[in-house]
Amino acid sequence: AQKVTQAQTEISVVEKEDVTLDCVYETRDTTYYLFWYKQPPSGELVFLIRRNSFDEQNEISGRYSWNFQKSTSSFNFTITASQVVDSAVYFCALSDLYGQNFVFGPGTRLSVLP
C-alpha cells in the first residue's frame, strides 16, 4: 500500500527565514510520481510540482526548491527567504503510474510570522 508521511504537523518561522518541509513516502511501485500542493487560508488546493521516480534532479522555482532522494524515499520542499504569503498547509502526495492510487500526506501547516 502507498503511504505518505509528513512528520511536521506545524512549523512557525519568522519572515525571511528558510524552511524545509519533510515528506517521506512508501511504495512498492518502481515507477511513481510525487507531488506537492499548497492550501492557503482561502482553502483552495494549488498544484506546485510533480516529480517522477526516475528523475532525481533537484528542482528550483524562484524561492521554492525540491530535493528528491530515492535512497531515503524522501521528497523535501524548501522555501528560501519565506514570506507571510507562504503561510499555508502544504501537502505531499504520491501516485502510481497513471494516478489511480493518489495518496496525500497529512499536511504540514506553515505559519510565517512578520
Place this chain on the structure above:
Amino acid sequence: DTAVSQTPKYLVTQMGNDKSIKCEQNLGHDTMYWYKQDSKKFLKIMFSYNNKELIINETVPNRFSPKSPDKAHLNLHINSLELGDSAVYFCASSQGKIRGNIQYFGAGTRLSVL
C-alpha cells in the same frame, strides 16, 4: 475561466436532509474525483470517474452517490445527512491514462450539518 468549479461554496443543513454538490471542469479532462477533507485537514479520496464510469470507490457510506452525466461533470448527492458528514468536499479532475497525471482541484464546498 475557472478550471474546476464547485457549487455551492458553503452548505449548511440539518441532519437527515438530502443535498447535492455540483462540479464542472472545463479542462477537457476525462477523469474526475471527489475528496473529503476532515477537520484535521486530512484529504481522502471518495470516488473517481473516468469517462462517466466509476473507477475508484473507496469505503464510503451508501448515502453518498456520485453521478456523472458527462465527462465534464461529476455531482455528489448525499442522502440522510449526518453530523459526521461535516467536512470540506473537493472535486478534482485530471487527464487519465497519462503518466503522472496532475489533479486540479476546485475551491471546495464546506458542508456543515447541524
